[in-house]
Amino acid sequence: MEEHHSISMLEIARIYYETSTPSTNLKQLARDFFNSIDYDKDGEVSLCEFLNYMKEKGLINMGNPYVFNALDVNGNGSLEFMEVMALYYIIKSGRPFCGGCGNFIPGMFFSCSICFDNEDDTFSVCPMCFSNGNKGYIHQHKPIHFLDNFALLEAKRKMAMAARKAPPPKDHKVRSFVKSAIRHPRATFTSASTSTSTFASASNAIVPYKSEQKEWMWRVTLLESDSI
Structure with a gap:
């Protein structure tokens, strides 16, 4: 590089x-x-x-x-x-400390997507502690729910874009899919098996659950705020 x-x-x-x-x-x-x-x-x-x-x-x-x-x-x-x-x-900017070794993480890290959306405190670990050969942390949620910071941002961006689309669906299966996608963005981000029609419907379905998503305001609410 x-x-x-x-x-x-x-x-x-x-x-x-x-x-x-x-x-x-x-x-x-x-x-x-x-x-x-x-x-x-x-x-x-x-x-x-x-x-x-x-x-x-x-x-x-x-x-x-x-x-x-x-x-x-x-x-x-x-x-x-x-x-x-x-x-x-x-x-x-909320740069994290590793939940395993406790060190400050200056670069890429992995965050629990469930904690990110539903808990007061996020949980992140450095690549070394997260890797399969070096499980240096204890956490209530499984590794499948973790995303690196770049993938997490992209998953949230796609969900936010989908939330601006058409009205909520009446199909119970689609609503269930959307709930799962919000709770487990990694599956939505990485899955290649979801049919195009189901995903399109699901994209339009995220509107009723918008309250479950965080607002992504970057510089204005972070760097340019006078509160520490």
Whole structure:
């Protein structure tokens, strides 16, 4: 894989920051976030300031030197503004910690689709803990219900698109299929055996269950919100 396909949290945060417009207020929110951590106002965030902030906000998983060192890209022992912007991005975008090894997951991960739709807290694991040879986690739902973050987003996108289509069906079988698709998006995403007519009907059937789906609002409700 070419190097330019790999992008760090710092680079992602920088892209959001540099492409923001005055109307979104993202730059001011990021600056306020930095100032709230920089207790002594010396223009950088020390490990002590970082740990105190994490404790104050109840971000237990993130309040450790391992995360701080991962953010300290230049290795100077403190966090500069854009490194703190990466932290802001991680918190606001809900980047997960592995439910197996407990480490922060900077890249691809697998999430339980049932928990994603129905629980207050999602459950995600890193690829190593999820792989068959390294089952390093305990969870109530089976691996078949897990999707990687890219597949999960695509499955939800297709369901959201289907929800905007025709009125609900009267066919009980189709309604049952739709309920199953919402609860188990992996089967809908990967199945090749579903007939075209059934899937077309099911696509139009998701409307009555729209309340069971999460709204997919990205930048506005996440990065450009003033709540942490």
